[in-house]
Amino acid sequence: PSRYRTVHLQQAKDEGRHFAMLTAYDFQMAQIFDQAGIETILVGDSAANNVMGHATTLPITLDEMIVFASSVVRAAQHAMVVCDLPFGSYELSPEQGTASAIRLVKEASVHAVKMEGGSRYAEHIRMMTAAGVPVMAHIGFTPQSENVLGGYRVQGRGDDAAARMIQEATALQDAGAFCVLMEMVPSEVARQVDEALRVPTIGIGAGNATTGQVLVWQDMLGLRSGKMPRFVKQYADLRSVVHDAVTSYVQEVRSGAFPAPEHGFES
Ligand code: KIV
Ligand code: NA
Numbered sequence: 001p002s003r004y005r006t007v008h009l010q011q012a013k014d015e016g017r018h019f020a021m022l023t024a025y026d027f028q029m030a031q032i033f034d035q036a037g038i039e040t041i042l043v044g045d046s047a048a049n050n051v052m053g054h055a056t057t058l059p060i061t062l063d064e065m066i067v068f069a070s071s072v073v074r075a076a077q078h079a080m081v082v083c084d085l086p087f088g089s090y091e092l093s094p095e096q097g098t099a100s101a102i103r104l105v106k107e108a109s110v111h112a113v114k115m116e117g118g119s120r121y122a123e124h125i126r127m128m129t130a131a132g133v134p135v136m137a138h139i140g141f142t143p144q145s146e147n148v149l150g151g152y153r154v155q156g157r158g159d160d161a162a163a164r165m166i167q168e169a170t171a172l173q174d175a176g177a178f179c180v181l182m183e184m185v186p187s188e189v190a191r192q193v194d195e196a197l198r199v200p201t202i203g204i205g206a207g208n209a210t211t212g213q214v215l216v217w218q219d220m221l222g223l224r225s226g227k228m229p230r231f232v233k234q235y236a237d238l239r240s241v242v243h244d245a246v247t248s249y250v251q252e253v254r255s256g257a258f259p260a261p262e263h264g265f266e267s
Contacts, residue, residue, distance in 0.1 A: 001078070002078065003078055003080070004039045004040060004078060004079055004080040005080060005111070006080070006112065006134050006178040006179070008039070008080075009039070009040070009080075009178070009179055009200045009211065009212070010178070010199065010200060012039075012200060012211055012212070013198075013199065013200035013201075013211045017211075018210075018211060018212060018213065019039040019040065019200075019211065019212045020038050020039055020040070020212065020213055020214075021038065021039065021040040021041065021042055021082075021202060021212055021213065021214040022038055022041060022042070022214065022215060022216075022217045022220065023041070023042045023043070023044040023046060023047075023050070023214070023215070023216045023217050024041045024042070024043065024072050024075075024217060025043060025044075025047045025050070025051045025068040025071070025072065026051075026068070026071050026072065027071045027072070027074055027075045028075070029217060030071070030072040030075035030076055030079075030081075031075035031076075033079065033217070034075060034076045034077055034078055034079045035077075037078075038079050039079060039080065039212075040079055040080045040081075040082060040212070040214075041072055041076055041079045041080070041081050041082070042082050042083075042084070042114065042214060043065065043068050043069040043072050043081065043082070043083040043084065043110065044057075044084050044114075044216065045057040045060050045065065045084040045085075045086045045087070045143075045144070046084075046143075046216055047060060047064070047065070047068050048060035048086075050216060050217075050218045050224065051068070052064075056143065056146065057086070057087065057143045057144055058087045058144060060086045060087070061086060061088075061089075062085075062086055062088075062089045062100055062103060062104075064086075065083060065084065065086050065104065065108075066103065066104065066107050066108045069081065069083040069104060069108035069110050070107065070108040070109065073108055073109045073110060080111045080112065081109075081110050081111050081112075082110065082111065082112045082113065082114050082136055083104050083108065083110040083112075083113055083114070084113070084114050084115075084116075085097065085100055085101065085104070085113050085114065085115045085116075086144075087144040090115055090121075090124060091117075094123045094124045094126070094127040094128075095127070097115065097121070097124040097127070097128060098124070098127045098128050098131050098133070101113045101128045101131070101133040101135075102131060102133065104133075105132070105133055111134070112133065112134040112135065112136055112178070113128065113133055113134075113135055113136070114135070114136040114137075114138055114181065115135060115136075115137065115138065116138045116139075116142035116143070116144050116145065117137075117138070117139070117142060117145075118137075118139055118168040118171070118172065119167075119168050119171035119172060119175075121137075121172075121175075122171055122172065122174070122175035123175070125137065125172060125175040125176050125177050126175050126176055129175075129176035129177075130176075134178045135176065135177050135178065136177065136178065136179045136180070136181055136202075137169070137172040137173075137177040137179070137180045137181065138180075138181045138183065139155075139165065139168055139169060139172070139180060139181070139182055139183075139185075140155045140156060140165070140182040140183040140184055140185040140190075140206065141153065141154070141155045141183040141184035141185075141205075142183065143183075152184070152229075153184070154184045154185065154186065154205075155183075155184060155185055156185045156186060156189045157186060157189075161186075161189060162188070162189045162192045162193070165182075165185065165189055165192075165193050166192060166193050166196045169182075169193045169196065169197055169201075170196060170197065173197050173198060173199050177199065178199055178200075179199055179200045179201065179202060179211075179212075180193070180197060180199060180200075180201050180202075181201070181202040181203070181204070181214065182201060182202070182203050182204075182206040182210065183203075183204045183205060183206065184204070184205040184206070184231070185203070185205070185206045185207075186206075186207075187206065187207025187208070187209065188207070190203050190206035190207050190209060190210055191207060191209035191210075194209050194210050194211065195209075200212060202214050204231060205229065205230065205231030206231075215232060215233075216232075219232040219234070220232060220233065220234060220235050220236075221234075221235060221236045221238045222234045222235075222236050222237040222238050222239055222240075223238040223239050223242070224239070225239060
């Protein structure tokens with residue numbers, strides 16, 4: 001399709017196909033992902049960590065998300081761009097959430113929003129969807145609640161956890177969510193949730209039975225340093241590519257090898 005839309009993600013689910021999502025926060029990377037054929041791009045509030053250097057996702061503001069999101073939208077010719085509602089921009093009421101979602105559509109031209117949290121946000125989803133903004137729900141581990149959840153840990157383990165997660169996901173679907181994203185959920189639980197839902201699912205650390213998969217690009221391309229979560233597969237080692245290139249540049253500038261005659265202009 002010339003533009004991936006919610007209907008195409010639904011078609012993937014209906015036809016038993018999978019689709020891919022990556023985060024992006026800027027024009028250049030979003031353009032590469034789009035040209036590589038990715039179906040969906042997430043402007044995640046993980047920009048707080050991965051772009052801004054914060055320790056958590058909590059400090060990023062709606063105004064900051066709008067800068068990142070509008071940059072990504074300008075690059076995405078085919079991908080559907082979904083933008084996170086950041087911490088503090090929706091919790092107080094469906095009206096607060098809908099006003100924030102409308103700002104993301106109006107000021108950044110995103111195609112959909114994503115919101116962390118379970119069935120307590122059903123009314124939010126109803127109001128946003130009625131206003132014309134498709135909503136992706138995000139359950140399982142929700143980083144904005146890490147101080148309540150007790151850190152980064154798998155959610156939905158233990159007796160009747162699957163049943164409870166199916167109940168939550170179904171409530172979000174019934175409220176109008178076009179897709180349900182699950183983070184750090186046992187693979188078997190995520191499989192059962194996907195099976196119970198009519199709408200597509202996306203997983204991160206949730207096994208391979210979800211309709212779609214998402215990863216943070218700095219993780220999957222190896223730009224970020226430090227310990228990777230278990231669910232990350234590193235497809236490249238950009239950190240060493242960039243480190244080695246910059247080391248060469250610094251050496252060549254110091255030695256005078258760069259710039260060479262061909263990099264200069266004749267009089
Ligand atoms: O902000 C983000 O990157 C996310 C994904 C990890 C799902 O929400
Ligand atoms: Na997020």
